[in-house]
Amino acid sequence: xxxxxxxxxxxxxxxxxxxxxxxxxxxxxxxxxxxxxxxxxxxxxxxxxxxxxxxxxxxxxxxxxxxxxxxxxxxxxxxxxxxxxxxxxxxxxxxxxxxxxxxxxxxxxxxxxxxxxxxxxxxxxxxxxxxxxxxxxxxxxxxxxxxxxxxxxxxxxxxxxxxxxxxxxxxxxxxxxxxxxxxxxxxxxxxxxxxxxxxxxxxxxxxxxxxxxxxxxxxxxxxxxxxxxxxxxxxxxxxxxxxxxxxxxxxxxxxxxxxxxxxxxxxxxxxxxxxxxxxxxxxxxxxxxxxxxxxxxxxxxxxxxxxxxxxxxxxxxxxxxxxxxxxxxxxxxxxxxxxxxxxxxxxxxxxxxxxxxxxxxxxxxxxxxxxxxxxxxxxxxxxxxxxxxxxxxxxxxxxxxxxxxxxxxxxxxxxxxxxxxxxxxxxxxxxxxx
Numbered sequence: 001x002x003x004x005x006x007x008x009x010x011x012x013x014x015x016x017x018x019x020x021x022x023x024x025x026x027x028x029x030x031x032x033x034x035x036x037x038x039x040x041x042x043x044x045x046x047x048x049x050x051x052x053x054x055x056x057x058x059x060x061x062x063x064x065x066x067x068x069x070x071x072x073x074x075x076x077x078x079x080x081x082x083x084x085x086x087x088x089x090x091x092x093x094x095x096x097x098x099x100x101x102x103x104x105x106x107x108x109x110x111x112x113x114x115x116x117x118x119x120x121x122x123x124x125x126x127x128x129x130x131x132x133x134x135x136x137x138x139x140x141x142x143x144x145x146x147x148x149x150x151x152x153x154x155x156x157x158x159x160x161x162x163x164x165x166x167x168x169x170x171x172x173x174x175x176x177x178x179x180x181x182x183x184x185x186x187x188x189x190x191x192x193x194x195x196x197x198x199x200x201x202x203x204x205x206x207x208x209x210x211x212x213x214x215x216x217x218x219x220x221x222x223x224x225x226x227x228x229x230x231x232x233x234x235x236x237x238x239x240x241x242x243x244x245x246x247x248x249x250x251x252x253x254x255x256x257x258x259x260x261x262x263x264x265x266x267x268x269x270x271x272x273x274x275x276x277x278x279x280x281x282x283x284x285x286x287x288x289x290x291x292x293x294x295x296x297x298x299x300x301x302x303x304x305x306x307x308x309x310x311x312x313x314x315x316x317x318x319x320x321x322x323x324x325x326x327x328x329x330x331x332x333x334x335x336x337x338x339x340x341x342x343x344x345x346x347x348x349x350x351x352x353x354x355x356x357x358x359x360x361x362x363x364x365x366x367x368x369x370x371x372x373x374x375x376x377x378x379x380x381x382x383x384x385x386x387x388x389x390x391x392x393x394x395x396x397x398x399x400x401x402x403x404x405x406x407x408x409x410x411x412x413x414x415x416x417x418x419x420x421x422x423x424x425x426x427x428x429x430x431x432x433x434x
Contacts, residue, residue, distance in 0.1 A: 007041035020069040033059040045091040055097035067101040146261035154257035160209040165198035191217035199237035204391040211236040225418040230427040237401030244347040278323040299331040307355035325349040334378040336362040354412040361402030368392040
């Protein structure tokens with residue numbers, strides 16, 4: 001007999017089945033044992049009678065979170081007394097029990113007991129594999145999977161091609177700061193802050209539409225609930241655009257397709273309507289000022305401003321997303337294209353979701369002479385950027401794209417307090433293990 005999932009066993013309703021999983025709870029009585037067994041599909045109560053001999057003796061030695069394999073006959077479980085809406089459930093009367101892995105009796109963190117998410121988060125992360133056994137944490141990665149499934153399907157439907165870019169770079173990408181330096185044989189290398197330059201190389205190669213899912217590294221000494229030093233980024237870039245508005249429209253379609261995949265998961269989310277609300281940074285600042293929200297700096301939004309502008313958009317337009325566009329050049333990298341009629345502003349945007357920034361995007365400057373001039377203005381080292389400039393030396397179409405931080409999206413979707421909770425193994429300033 002081969003193992004079936006607990007959900008499949010319950011759907012079978014009768015007969016003999018083999019299931020396996022973790023011991024979630026254990027109640028020993030004279031001549032009888034009750035075991036709550038958990039696998040990824042659900043839970044089932046096991047009934048172990050003394051008359052089955054060695055298997056009952058094995059049950060008496062069990063500890064919580066031990067892994068067992070059992071065979072038994074399905075029985076409909078009696079409904080609870082005074083239950084006005086009883087739902088059919090099933091238990092398993094065992095004929096055999098095999099211990100596959102006996103867990104140490106002293107668990108370092110509780111697996112199924114109620115926990116205070118913030119008070120002991122670091123301890124939970126030390127024992128991450130135990131923490132992830134909790135069903136409410138498992139759904140986090142089901143959300144990741146479904147969200148990316150819809151995102152990818154939409155891009156593939158629109159003929160985007162996936163590319164796979166390196167994490168090791170010869171020069172520090174983008175700004176030259178906040179990078180991890182690594183020893184690379186007889187010279188230095190850097191962990192990529194972004195696949196930005198590689199995406200643009202693909203456009204220069206004539207690929208026209210590309211997307212990436214891969215690791216991004218930021219050497220930021222940030223201790224906020226929104227920052228980690230390594231995260232998964234979703235990026236796309238495409239050619240022959242007219243403005244940054246084409247990029248925002250593309251992202252709207254991709255994200256809406258991702259959110260559509262979350263239907264039926266019992267989450268407090270809606271498929272966002274298109275188009276998403278949009279306002280310039282200047283308009284956002286005016287709206288925040290009218291609401292009595294102080295501005296820390298003119299060229300960007302503070303975390304408080306991000307939260308408040310999302311709150312105002314939700315109240316006024318009943319939408320969880322808002323694009324903030326047209327950031328000044330001081331707040332954007334040298335390769336962002338500038339407005340012809342206002343060269344102090346870039347054709348760029350951030351996307352906010354439920355009070356937190358989840359995307360940065362822009363139309364890129366593809367004209368080599370202007371690109372170099374903007375790099376000089378930003379005091380970039382032109383010699384270090386020579387390989388990048390070469391992408392534009394032999395013709396390159398107008399293009400643009402985005403970098404998305406899906407962990408922040410997932411954090412808000414599942415109402416987690418900290419982005420580390422939705423990273424499989426988070427890395428921050430102090431954490432390099434497990």
